[in-house]
Amino acid sequence: MDRHDGPHGEVVLRQYGDTLQIIANGCFLMDTSDGRSERRLVDAAREALDLRERPEASAVPRPRARPAVLIGGLGVGFSLAHAAADARWGRITVVERERAIIGWHHDGPLAPLTAEALADPRTEIVESDLVAFVNETSDTFDALCLDIxxxxxxxxxxxNDSLYTPAGLASCARVLRPGGVLAVWSARPSPEFEGTLWNAGFQRVRTEEIPVARGVPDVVHLAVRPG
Structure with a gap:
């Protein structure tokens, strides 16, 4: 349907039947066939925040501001649309480095999937490389949902390899507020990455499997920045 050569290589939008697929440098990224694990990425982060915010039985509940979420990667927009459909989220910031993908959502074939979310006043799309963004921004968030x-x-x-090293995870922690949640989408579990999260100082590290129609379960790696 469309093809662009950008600073990070080739990006292609392809249609296969009723399904739209994003391919980057020949590597399949995601498509519109399912989306349950991308939605679960957002929900798992929100649930982890709920545990953090749950008051003690003897305490008087205090009103809290709605949490801000940073979504790394726009893709076909499942995570963004799902976050925007949840009134419990406050500010929703999406960082996407490929201008072509952003364009496909604004006025291209992917627009029907995210038009309502993009019109939501809570939503902001930032054209930037996420690796650079987490190192340079002065902003902070309650959750970082990473799917690049x-x-x-x-x-x-x-x-992108550097993002999953102790130094890269330290940058992720830097943009999280105390008690903030890091949620990382993966097409397969990575026990080694769990260890890296612990070694980078995160707490409550765990991996959640999400069954998908195409076979091997996707997973969400979850971790919490110490309060």
């Missing part, structure tokens, strides 16, 4: 690769062990470009 096929997982910590299967990155789209070599430059």
């Amino acid at each position: 690769d096929n997982g910590p062990d299967w990155t789209v470009t070599e430059g």
